[in-house]
Amino acid sequence: KLITPVSRDGSEASRNKVTVVGVxxxxxxxxxxxxxxxxxxxxxxxxxxxxxxxGEMMDLLHGSLFLKTPKILADKDYAITANSRVxxxxxxxxxQEGESRLNLVQRNVNIFKFIIPQIVxxxxxxxxxxxxxxxxxLTYVTWKMSGFPKNRVIGSGCNLDSxxxxxxxxxxxxxxxxxxxxxVLGEHGDSSVPVWSGVNxxxxxxxxxxxxxxxxxxxxxxxxxxxxxxxxxxEVIKLKxxxxxxxxxxxxxxxxxxxxxxxxxxxxxxxVKGMYGIEDEVFLSLPCV
Amino acid sequence: xxxxxxxxxxxxxxxPMKATSKxxxxxxxxxxxxxxxxxxxxxxxxxxxxxxxxxxKxxGEALDLLHGSLFLKSKISADTDFLVTEDSKICIICAGVRQAVGEVKRRQxxxxxxxxxxxxxxxxxxxxxxxxxxxxxxxxxxxxxxWKLSGFPKHRVIGTGTxxxxxxxxxxxGAKLRINPISVHAYIIGEQGDESVAIWSSANVAGVNxxxxxxKLANEQGDQIHKKVIESTHDVIRLKxxxxxxxxxxxxxxxxxxxxxxRSIHLVSINAKDEHNITNDVFLSLPCVxxxxxxxxxxxxxxxxxxxTKLKNSVENLLKIQREIAL
Numbered sequence: 001k002l003i004t005p006v007s008r009d010g011s012e013a014s015r016n017k018v019t020v021v022g023v024x025x026x027x028x029x030x031x032x033x034x035x036x037x038x039x040x041x042x043x044x045x046x047x048x049x050x051x052x053x054x055g056e057m058m059d060l061l062h063g064s065l066f067l068k069t070p071k072i073l074a075d076k077d078y079a080i081t082a083n084s085r086v087x088x089x090x091x092x093x094x095x096q097e098g099e100s101r102l103n104l105v106q107r108n109v110n111i112f113k114f115i116i117p118q119i120v121x122x123x124x125x126x127x128x129x130x131x132x133x134x135x136x137x138l139t140y141v142t143w144k145m146s147g148f149p150k151n152r153v154i155g156s157g158c159n160l161d162s163x164x165x166x167x168x169x170x171x172x173x174x175x176x177x178x179x180x181x182x183x184v185l186g187e188h189g190d191s192s193v194p195v196w197s198g199v200n201x202x203x204x205x206x207x208x209x210x211x212x213x214x215x216x217x218x219x220x221x222x223x224x225x226x227x228x229x230x231x232x233x234x235e236v237i238k239l240k241x242x243x244x245x246x247x248x249x250x251x252x253x254x255x256x257x258x259x260x261x262x263x264x265x266x267x268x269x270x271x272v273k274g275m276y277g278i279e280d281e282v283f284l285s286l287p288c289v
Numbered sequence: 290x291x292x293x294x295x296x297x298x299x300x301x302x303x304x305p306m307k308a309t310s311k312x313x314x315x316x317x318x319x320x321x322x323x324x325x326x327x328x329x330x331x332x333x334x335x336x337x338x339x340x341x342x343x344x345x346k347x348x349g350e351a352l353d354l355l356h357g358s359l360f361l362k363s364k365i366s367a368d369t370d371f372l373v374t375e376d377s378k379i380c381i382i383c384a385g386v387r388q389a390v391g392e393v394k395r396r397q398x399x400x401x402x403x404x405x406x407x408x409x410x411x412x413x414x415x416x417x418x419x420x421x422x423x424x425x426x427x428x429x430x431x432x433x434x435x436w437k438l439s440g441f442p443k444h445r446v447i448g449t450g451t452x453x454x455x456x457x458x459x460x461x462x463g464a465k466l467r468i469n470p471i472s473v474h475a476y477i478i479g480e481q482g483d484e485s486v487a488i489w490s491s492a493n494v495a496g497v498n499x500x501x502x503x504x505k506l507a508n509e510q511g512d513q514i515h516k517k518v519i520e521s522t523h524d525v526i527r528l529k530x531x532x533x534x535x536x537x538x539x540x541x542x543x544x545x546x547x548x549x550x551x552r553s554i555h556l557v558s559i560n561a562k563d564e565h566n567i568t569n570d571v572f573l574s575l576p577c578v579x580x581x582x583x584x585x586x587x588x589x590x591x592x593x594x595x596x597x598t599k600l601k602n603s604v605e606n607l608l609k610i611q612r613e614i615a616l
Contacts, residue, residue: 001502001503002466002497002503003466003468028534029326032326032330032534033326036326036327036331037330051528051529052528052529054528054529055524055525055528055529055530056528056534058521058524058525058528059525059529059532059533059534059535060534060535061460062453062457062460062521062525062532062535063456063534063535063537063538063539064463064469064470065456065459065460065470065471066456066539066542070469160356163356163357163358163359163360164356166359167355167356167357167358167359170358172293173293173296173297174293174303176358177358177359178359201296201297204296206292206296209292209295209296210292210295220291220292222292232352232356235349235352236352236353236356237349238345238349239345239346239350240345240346240350240353241349243353243356244353245322245326245350245353245354245356245357246353246354246357248326249330249357249359249360249361250357250360252360253360
């Protein structure tokens with residue numbers, strides 16, 4: 001009685017659908033960050049815990065008035081993820097206090113054996129962002145299980161490590177992180193590599209001003225900056241039990257680049273065979289467009 | 290010469306500046322952190338301070354946010370000492386205990402009042418001109434408590450009240466009409482919780498009054514929708530253990546209206562004396578115009594008789610509880 005229909009309400013296909021697999025602390029932080037950045041017109045959430053999943057979906061839906069994502073769905077059945085543009089995979093076990101990410105491998109591979117084929121079935125053309133740890137290995141596993149071309153399987157990798165590095169660098173220099181450029185590459189974890197030669201502010205290389213930077217001889221102990229990056233996750237886990245806000249923001253930034261085709265550069269986990277003399281099929285973070 | 294000095298030529302010494310739109314959040318639990326991330330991601334405040342009693346958890350949360358600094362535009366600080374809240378424009382209080390299983394509501398209330406007796410004076414000391422935004426439940430009573438303990442004028446003490454209930458109401462109505470909640474205008478006022486009042490007489494879409502269009506919507510179906518709103522909190526708690534995202538978004542929108550002096554209307558819990566024939570100091574939700582000074586105005590609604598009666602019952606109920614509190 002209220003509305004005169006003008007066009008048939010066909011269910012229009014969503015254009016930028018994003019699916020988040022796993023509604024734990026990390027998954028929901030990614031979901032909320034993506035919603036707050038208004039990146040998608042449809043969001044789907046998947047998990048095995050049905051009550052928790054429904055509760056999270058309802059909590060988001062209740063905030064619909066304040067968001068610009070008209071459709072938010074949740075189900076343990078992957079059918080609701082159909083035709084996603086981007087799928088963020090956060091499912092799996094997480095590090096306990098003091099535990100290394102590598103310890104989680106087998107448990108999470110088993111979970112992925114179930115998840116990945118489901119995602120692929122319903123969204124054969126999506127781009128996968130793997131967040132679960134150990135991210136480099138699981139991104140490799142996802143690539144193998146999905147059969148996707150290597151450009152459509154990325155791991156959140158060192159995007160967060162680099163963000164943390166830039167935050168710490170900014171604190172040291174009294175600047176905003178967005179003006180501090182530094183890249184942490186390689187394994188997202190204990191053996192990540194801070195590329196000192198590239199660390200710069202407005203193109204001025206810090207290594208040129210201070211050739212000892214990053215070494216034990218460096219009086220200002222910049223090496224500690226990288227050490228703090230490596231220790232970051234362990235420290236936050238020790239204090240609050242898990243990390244979520246920073247990784248959520250980091251993943252939202254990656255999602256934005258993909259969905260909007262920005263051609264920004266991010267250090268993400270990708271298949272690096274053929275680069276730097278690497279002859280094996282292995283995933284680790286390099287600056288990617 | 291330090292690396293920093295080699296890199297940059299200092300033009301003007303970095304003088305510590307007072308924040309111009311600082312927000313403090315007391316309580317770094319799920320609700321507090323959801324408020325924090327909503328405010329930070331929408332770049333609403335230039336500075337955010339977090340306070341909590343549990344030092345480790347607080348530091349962990351603060352670090353987690355700081356690690357995301359690259360993606361944000363606000364200064365973030367945290368401490369167990371309230372000094373960190375200095376010069377806030379708005380202090381959001383999410384602190385408090387949840388109702389324990391089998392606990393009488395009165396016990397929970399007494400515990401929360403005791404907590405506020407510690408918190409409020411500290412906030413007042415460090416931000417004597419701030420607006421206090423209360424989230425702790427039961428929100429109407431806690432807003433009254435905050436007002437009494439702070440001695441602030443009534444335009445600077447508000448509670449999130451039925452703002453979220455109204456958002457949920459608009460969402461459910463919108464889902465039924467297949468219209469975005471933003472275009473569905475309907476209010477829930479009064480005491481937040483089971484006794485809230487849904488105002489059907491003014492519910493409209495583009496000025497078209499819903500009640501006159503479909504009487505059933507305003508009555509049986511309407512009651513069902515209103516009931517669903519009331520049960521919402523319990524439903525979400527039952528499913529995921531607590532609510533966080535929706536209340537965080539609601540709080541962010543209130544904070545935004547105040548800091549940017551938007552003068553938009555929100556359903557917040559305020560001292561309703563002199564409205565709707567209320568003669569006592571009692572806090573409940575009415576449509577308020579929010580701006581930089583806090584509550585700039587209260588919208589006068591013409592209510593139907595049964596809506597007035599329900600409101601009157603709430604007032605009596607709330608007054609009863611207020612009299613029993615030792616402040």
